[in-house]
Amino acid sequence: MTQTTPDSARTAVESDAAHADLSRRRTDRIGVAVLGAGNVGSEVVQILQRNAEDLRARVGARLELVGVAVRDTSRDRGIDTELLTDDPAALVVRDDVDIVIELIGGIDPARELINAALEHGKSVVTANKALLAEYTGELSQAAEKANVDLYFEAAVAGAIPVIRPLMQSLAGDSVNRVAGIVNGTTNFILSSMAADGQDYDVVLAEAGRLGYAEADPTADVEGYDAAAKAAILASLAFHTRVTAADVYREGITHVTAADLESARKLDCTVKLLAICERVDDGAGHERVSARVYPALIPLDHPLASVGGAFNAVVVESENAGRLMFYGQGAGGAPTASAVLGDTVMAARNRVFGGRGPLESTYASLPIAPIGDINTRYYVSMRVADRPGVLSAVAGEFSKRDVSIATVRQQGAGEDARLVVVTHFAKDSALSKTVEALKDLDSVRNVSSVLRLEVTDE
Known part of the structure; x- marks a missing residue:
């Protein structure tokens, strides 16, 4: 004869089992492995060791640094040599490791190492924007399968808390737009150009001398770094998987001192913006636009006052309204702060049970091409000085239904220049207009085309 267990009794048994499992999981020690000991990695190691007692109180268990993977173990890094290893693959699967902090950057071997760590039940904290912009889906699925955490607050805007607000604080709201300055190198360059009136090449050299620009600044100045961050922000904000390839990208190398001066006369400045927003396709269907480019913004907009190497992100949602996050967007200590915040969260989950949120892609909205995006434009061209x-x-703009808001003529003779600012128009219409202008005998060249963002008509 088969006996059945009443629902109430079954619930009690399952509850007791869950509590017993939680007790077994609780520990007084969490093993941490760090991959990479550059500026950020070294800061993370120092904070782990310097603030050990405070971190223990916050986590409820001791965070024990058990290994640091580096390329050259003979180099003096101020880290106990017994902790150093040049075999990260072996480190991430060790039994005494509970959390892996990946700070080596790039796609490979970071991707393989993180996947291996997740598959072996280790929670992962990473600041790797390039990897996340391409493989967040793969890594999130691996974390979900292993029932462990994948945290990446430091991947966007350094110490500025942006990821967690999008994933948790605004989880009950509907985000409509995320726009910001997410690359400190380009913001330093454009801020200096605006302040000093110097050309791009001069300021870039100064940025390199001060340590704001890498020896090869391509990832920053051509917008690749910001595009990776935009992909992450768009994915989280709109519950849609967006990769770096989906992000329209332009860099700042073509921005001139004359553009900054013209912007000033329009009560604007120029910033490299990462813009992610919901857009309507005209038939009532939502799409996602993610784009990075230098744009004019009014001087009274909050982002206009963000100078130097600082970052800022503005989030606009239906109920919370406009929120702005501002602070240090890069650097060893600021980024390490975000990494340690994620590490504490992951460690608490290991101690008390549970898991943080992973990616949400239920919306699966299509990506809007740049040609369909409506914005305003600034077009500067050298022209013949004649009637x-x-x-x-104006006729070329009119032919494509691009309405002109203002026209300024600057200089005379060989230096004659027209600066046109349009009303809102589709990007595809503006692009066709620019191509037509280049064919006019009276237009010597179209020197600059910039968008004019975050403005009303």
């Missing part, structure tokens, strides 16, 4: 030029230029 009829303005009429010919």
